[in-house]
Amino acid sequence: MLLHLLVLAPFAAAILMIATSKEDPKSSSRLAFLFGFAFVAMSIALIASGNQATEAIEWFHIPGAKGAVYYYLYSHGLGAWMVFLSSALSLVALMTARNSLDKNYRNFAIGIFALMGAMNGTFLAADAVLFFFFFEAMVFPAAVLIAGFGGKERRKAAMTFAIYTLVGSAPMMVALWYLITLADNSLVLSLAVALQNLDPATQTTLLLCFLLAFLVKTPIFPFHGWQAITYAEAPAPLSAILTGAMSKAGVFGFIAWILPIFPLSMEVVDSMMWLGLVTAIYGALMALRATDGKKLLAFSSMSHLGLAVAGVFSLSESMLPAVLVLLVAHGLSAGAQFYLMGIAERFAGTRDIEQLGGLAARNPVFGSLFGFLAVLSLAVPGTAGFVGEFTVLMSLWDMGPLPALAAGLCLILSATYMLRFVQKVIFGKPAREYEDGKRMTAIEGSSIGVMGVLLLVFGMHPAFITNALQLFDESAVQEMNKLTHPAEDAQTVEASADTTGEAIADENIAAVAQPMTDDDLRQLDSNLKANGFSDEERASLIAQLKNMSESEVADAQEEGALEQNEANVKEASENE
Amino acid sequence: MLALIYFVVLAAIAVVAALGVLFSKHPLYGGLSLVLTMLSLAGIYGLIGSPFIGVVQIMVYAGAIMMLLVFVISVLNAAKDSKTPMFDGVSIFVVIAALALAGLVGFALVLSPMGFDVTTLRGSVEMTSKNLFDTSKTGPGYFVLFEVLGLLLLSSMGAAVLMAKKRLSSEVSEEDHKEDK
């Protein structure tokens, strides 16, 4: 029920908003706020209530496909958090837009609700065709809003945005159609099974088709042409939603669709990771030179998302929670910064950072908030950004020191451009005389402040985020199996699904650290022996390990010991 | 053998008349040749055992539709347009394209084997009415199509009447003229 509400109710809200007065933003904004709060509350409830799925309703048949397309929603931790981001950012967007737009507020709210519905659908869809439907549907409200409410070059921006994203996902549509003509239906598992029977060349082609759509949406390095102009020209509240929630659809696609469906070869994983890192560094370098405040933020988000994609393709055990925390943190902080930049633009009448300056003195509350959020986006420990970036770095370290070094360079650069940004916008003296525009109102300030506080809270206790994460848990897999194969060969599907979804599936298993057993010790002993340790050395080491695992109650130490003997074994083999 | 002779004669008439449509200068002559084609086609229908269609062809097609056409042509005096050339450069292109298509399709036809089936039903009035108005659940369901067709005819009549109404006032046609620009 919650899922249906979150996906369909925004559209209903958009339709209801039509009934409100176009001339009177006050009444329509009240209704919009009400809806916005309701959606945020629902998304929190969704996170709190864990994994759930709706009944699979047959929607329609695609000619040539074996099975039906289902209207089937499924919420796992990742999707639920993304839904939270989309609804929370939409609410704040509605709040900040209230002061910037007067007459057309109603239409803006309609667009935002439609966008929110499409985004929620994207993040919750369990059926590939449904996912694709919403994935495309996101583009239209966003493009219309950009064309309707954007800056000077809004038409060009809207066209660039729409064409880039639609063309980018066209190959995915073809690949998807091809896949569902082979699969039993369009759910993840059956797609994965269908793909297994294809020859490698076809698999690679299909993979590239799918990748392209998400690469463009995220965006990743050579496909980022739409991003800067779109984020810069879109109205600031919309830019916040675009970067905070919509661009996450790309990363979400990598995690929820690419990884489970495609058996990835090492080259693909490696090149995707490097592509992510190149994006991260490239974005940071571009941000260093950007003079348009919103473009700077756009490149900064590109940099962060590149890091997230690199993290996804590190495929380490801790990848999923790490990337999720990073995404949530980035969504909140980048969103808040876009809102603030919008307020600065409204206040000073320009978004050229060379023209801005001295806002800390002219508008101290705004200045403090701006500085506060800039610091939060710098991944200072104690903020959610730090937890995300540190854990992503840790995942990257698994792939070797070089990726981690590149990511470290990216962090240094991020500090550089962010400080430059802060310095140019709020410090120093204004470069020109201007009339003050509308100041930041209490409701805007407090809503953005709440986002900052959330970042701190998540930073000190990221378990709020990571606990919600039970992607592809047992019951869901079984549920899908039932749908795929009513009775007879559920067994085989499960087996094959396990192998394909391995990258994801062992996340949960690995999370449980096992205490040392005698078997482990025996195993270790033989390992050591094979590596040329003398008898006394082995005995002493094992005695120590035994002592440690007995005496230490806390599992931290146990893990340390476990890891230690692994490390020893590893080093021993290196030594040879 | 006799059937073949009848067929050849009728076919020759039909083709010659069709070519007449193609080469006649005045649309009135073209229309009359077309009627001739249709009549000979009706004969062929009868020859191959579908007399009902042949009769309908004569009554509805040749009788009603073509007469309407000829009537309109005679009403509009300017229908004969001496300024417009009969053929132009495009025509050659068209002929080549059409012949290419025809050649390919004909090639395909010649390749595919077929022969008359002895059990084929004769397209009599009885057979037609039995199938067309079979309203039982297991039947072919042509009657629904029949009703839809009735609606189509009704609506096309309505459309024709609407357009005819516009013709009555000259102001409207001026407005149309503007709109067309």
Add this chain to the structure above:
Amino acid sequence: MTNLPLWIIPLFPLLGTILLGAIAVISSGSKKGPSEGFVGALSVLFPVISFVCVVLLAFGMPEEGIRETLCNWIDIPMLKVDIGFLFDGLSRVMLLFVTGIGSLIALYSIGYMHGDRGFTRFFAYINLFLFSMIVLVLSDSLLLTFLGWEGVGLCSYLLIGFWNHDLNNCKAANKAFIVNRVGDIGFLLGMLCLATLGGSAILNYEALNKFVEMLIAGGHVELAAPILMIAGLLFFVGCTGKSAQIPLLTWLPDAMAGPTPVSALIHAATMVTSGVYLLARLSRMFVLVPEVLLVILIVGMLTAFWAAVAGLFQNDIKKVLAYSTISQLGYMFMAAGASAFDASIFHVFTHAFFKAALFLGAGAVIHSLAGEQDMRRMGGLIKKTPVTACVMIFAFLAIIGFPGFAGFWSKDLILERLYTNAPFGEFFYFAGLLTAVITAVYMGRLIIMTFFGEYRGSKESEEHIHEAPASMLVPMVILAFGAVFAGYLWADSMGIKFFANTLAPVVGEAQSYSLGAAIHHVNALTFACFGTAAALLGMIIAYVVYGRARIPQISAKESSAPVGSKADWTFFFDYIHEIFITITKAAAFIADMVVDKILQAIQWTVGSIAEIVGDGVSTFQVRKVRVQLTLSLLGVAALVAVVLLTGGLF
């Protein structure tokens, strides 16, 4: 009184931050601002309370320290970290002087910052800094230390750029933060490196020590050494960033753009010593890799020597002190490199007193001269501000290692340990001694130029020179007492080893491992004599060179930065950093102007081709409907042909 929970220590400064921050934000709209007395009282109260807590805890501390795990912090696969605190000999010392000096400097700042528009904001930052610093030294795991580590860097950024309407301050602040960030990444990667060795649990200090013990006991040191060496080097990069060592030291002189109490608290007494703290904290790990220790030793020596020479050329009173700080930090690193971690911490301790006193004294001088920082416009101030002068002179004697003063004990100890412990000990001892001479020279120059001779500023400004208010003098005097007597906690030649004993549980084992059985026993008195001689020699040189009023008159416009070859020496590392900055800028330029333009060109080409094709087809279509239909006819023909040729797909 040991039943106090540990989290109460950082709690109060945090409360202070939140409270003062709220006051600052709320009152920012009003013209007048909140009452300074009220805000000042609040801002001193919180550090003092946590100081009292530290003292109470310190006296009842058991030998092995107090451990306390507050709650779970990060819990994901591969990374499980708790928020936990560790109160042992090392953190006791650090906390005592961090909170103590922090409280004193907060008190001093009330006078110094009087009338500033950002009065409340300043104290909010100071409290935030104390919170971060307490977390840094109190935490029981590297990750939480890193929280404090970045936190103090952030506060340093905020406080250097405190007067943010001047962009130069902002730039100095940015520089400090970015250079520190480079070091922080080293720290971060070091943590990752350790984690690959032993899982995330090893980030806990206790687990790390256990791990090291296990390695030693099992005889697997040489197996782990390569990874440990990389980790050690990375951690050391982190330390060089925070503690302004070669090569990441350029930010500290620029950081003097901040208010003077900030320089005293952050850039002299506490924050910059956190690198030394980290070395001591990880001493067990570092002693396993003597190569890294050697690197530390060499870097420390070079830094100490270079900064001392650069200090000779400075005209800005605060810059002299900044370079002196770098130089003294170099001493501490040398000590750590010679695996004399207790001596380095002892020097941190004494240095905190005399350097804070020097900075506060300099602040008082600047305050009395209404913002003048150029020493060439000072002179003869001993008559006008006798108390400040006395404080400064005591601290001066302490820093040059005059017998009996605090610096004497700690510096001598370091030199002695260098001689006995380090490889090529004689060489490093000599370098240290030479640096001590130079230290005495530039500090003597500072004292002479500031307090003796004739006043060289303008006449009208001479009228306004006045002694600082009591709220500034009291902390100075207390610190001066510290500068004199702090050294007696470990007066080696007098047989007092209190300080060494308190640190023994933390670093003792590491040191004994590093030294092995062969501990040289030398006559401490000999070293004391050499040290004293160096100090005296330096003072004499200073008097000969600068004592006879040979200070050139300067025009009012001239900046206080050194020029010519002196500048080359001073800014040597700035030039090196410039190379990296240029590379980054070039990369950004290429990304922006070349790569992005190429991508845009491709994008534009594809777009325009599509447009041209579309235009062409549409003009084609408009004119001839029949042609278009015929084309479709041909299309059908082509399809038929395809079907015929392929024989049909189905």
Add this chain to the structure above:
Amino acid sequence: MELQPIYIQILALVIFTIGLIVALSRRNIFFVLMGIELALNAVNLSFVGFAKTLPADMSVAGQIFPLFLIAVAAAEACVGLALVILIFRNRESVDSDNYSNMKG
């Protein structure tokens, strides 16, 4: 020599081609309409011809469908002529090339 279904089909094809050529190559709008009628007739013939090659029940559809086609042709002629008259009133021309005001 007996009558073969293929003859019927070839006749239908010839008439269809002539119809197409008339419809596309003549510019007089009346000839265009007549060409379409011709092509439709050819299709009818083809339907019936094919129906005769199928056994009993299956031959029904092929013989019913031409009836529908004739009815549709009637509707088409009705509307088409009305359109021609309307356009002729506006343009004073029967040249189909003059009618094209489609702008891409």
